[in-house]
Amino acid sequence: MSTQEFTLVDLKRILLEGAGADEGVDLDSDTALTTDFVSLGYDSLALLETGGRIEREYGVSLDEEIFANGLTPNGLLTAVNASIQEAAVA
Amino acid sequence: MNARVVITGIGLATPHGLGLDDYWSATRVGKNAIGRVTRFDASRYPAKLAGEIQDFTARDHLPGRLIPQTDRMTQLALVAADHAFADAGVEPGTMPEFDMGVVTASTSGGFEFGQNELKKLWSQGSHYVSAYQSFAWFYAVNSGQISIRNGMRGYSGVVVSDQAGGLDAIAQARRQIRKGTKLICSGGFDASVCPWGWVAQLTSDRLSTSERPERAYLPFDAEARGYVPGEGGALLILEDADAARERGADSIYGEIAGYGATFDPKPGSGREPGLRRAIEQALADAGVGPADIDVVFADAAGTPELDRTEADALVAVFGVRGVPVTAPKTMTGRLYSGAAPVDVVAAVLCMREGLIPPTTNVTLSPEYEIDLVTGQPRAAATRAALVIARGYGGFNSAVVVRAAG
Incomplete structure (x- = not known):
């Protein structure tokens, strides 16, 4: 069976729905993708809300530890896609 | 010592509109702002009238990041706080953060936000409840959000004593200014024109069930039959009178005496x-x-x-x-x-x-x-x-x- 991929477009949409748009942050830039979320202005609650929305939409369970320190948009994309793969194999 | 505490800035949102000019130009001539509830279908509730704030779109006034985490009463309060600071001629970012505090009053907290999330809890499950429910409906949330947005880390708090709280908060602010906090943003906001908030308000048995805006809320009239609820409030910038004079405050409205x-x-x-x-x-x-x-x-x-x-x-x-x-x-x-x-x-x-x-x-x-x-x-x-x-x-x-x- 084919598995869904979690793309930057999906991440941007979920961030917008859950945490709102930050007029000062452009996630399309390469630097933003490798900058941690806290520096981008997303606090722990914003990440909790984002994680919750990803989990219920993609039917995955994300390890809470990935949100602990220095998570970047790229890091989150990788982690979510790994979880999607795991769920597909299981 | 009992230093004089003065009002140097005002921000408000009332059924007469946003800001001082809209409020006073309507108030001084006795313009009615009560009408049928439009924020939800109140036709099957005993009380059907409210003083609503029309045409308020939070996105026109606040950063996008604040929208998903705030109830309507907080959005109104944040905009009023911005207006109050501008009116006082104070840029909060330029003052030492521990010199500024926030003391607000609250009667209901963020009922509309809470209602939406509880609805998700029962209809969809706990995974659908916003993480921001953890604070968005609290009594203290307006003080917290105003404090965070404006970098105010001095004495802050919330007072909960229904309508009296609006004065109790101002008095608490005055007390703290006399103890040394230079500036406090104080006042109160409520906005619970939503089904859950409405049901809670109805329990007092004090809401008017009249359907005629001009006959519904008649204090001291022989036909008095309860009150009409409204939404909104005001925030004041309160300062020590000497400190206000020293910084060259543009306008001193009056003293909390x-x-x-x-x-x-x-x-x-x-x-x-x-x-x-x-x-x-x-x-x-x-x-x-x-x-x-x-x-x-x-x-x-x-x-x-x-x-x-x-x-x-x-x-x-x-x-x-x-x-x-x-x-x-x-x-x-x-x-x-x-x-x-x-x-x-x-x-x-x-x-x-x-x-x-x-x-x-x-x-x-x-x-x-x-x-x-x-x-x-x-x-x-x-x-x-x-x-x-x-x-x-x-x-x-x-x-x-x-x-x-």
Whole structure:
């Protein structure tokens, strides 16, 4: 069976729905993708809300530890896609 | 020492609109802002009227990141705080963060936000509840969000005593300024025109069930039958008078000169209600006598028993028809924690213009021996005003506001 991929477009949409748009942050830039979320202005609650929305939409369970320190948009994309793969194999 | 505490900035959102000019231009002439509830279908509820704030779109005023985490009452409060700072000529970012605090009052908290998330909880499951539910519906959330947005880390808090809270918060702010905090943003906001909030408000049995906006909220009228709820409030920038002068504050609206608060005796005890003592405390605290008060902004509950209590207290302190009394909240409905801060604004603008805004729609019942300003505004030189606010459950508060200069 084919598995869904979690793309930057999906991440941007979920961030917008859950945490709102930050007029000062452009996630399309390469630097933003490798900058941690806290520096981008997303606090722990914003990440909790984002994680919750990803989990219920993609039917995955994300390890809470990935949100602990220095998570970047790229890091989150990788982690979510790994979880999607795991769920597909299981 | 009892330093003077003055109002240097005002921000408000009321059913008359956003900002000082919209509020006063409507209030001074007695314009009605009560209408049928439009924020939800109230046709099957006993109370169908409200004072709603029309045409407020939070996204036009606030950063996108704040929208998903805030209730409507917080969005209104954040915009009012911005207006108050601008009006005071203070850029919060340029002041030491521990010199500035926030003390607000709240009656309901963020009911609309809470309602939406509880609905998701029961219809979809706990995974669908917003993480921001963890704070967005709390009483303290307006103080918290104003503090975070403006970098204010000095003394802050929230007061919960229903409508009286709007004055209790201002008094608490004054206390903390006298202890050394340079500036405090204080006032109150409520906005619970949503089904869950409506049901909660109906439990008091004090809401008017009239469907006619001009006949629904009639304090001190023989036909008084409850009140109409409204949404909104006001935030004031309060500062030590000397500190305000030192920084060259553009405009000083007035001074929070006196405060008193009491709690009613147990119902059925036969003892006198606490309101008279609250008024006398406020006058004593301001160092003035009844003759020094030029106008009273009444609580104006709109139910016969509570109107009687207030009229009795006013006659006991000021004598029969001893002072002009008004209730401009008849135009907007009662704004809960937001009502008294709005009345404080009305008081300073009344003193500035020399015009007492009217109590609208009311024909004074002959059983109340008060000088109620009804129908038309009244021109009068006013230098000191008394603002009264009572909260459900027995809270009585009074503040004396003195004109600037």
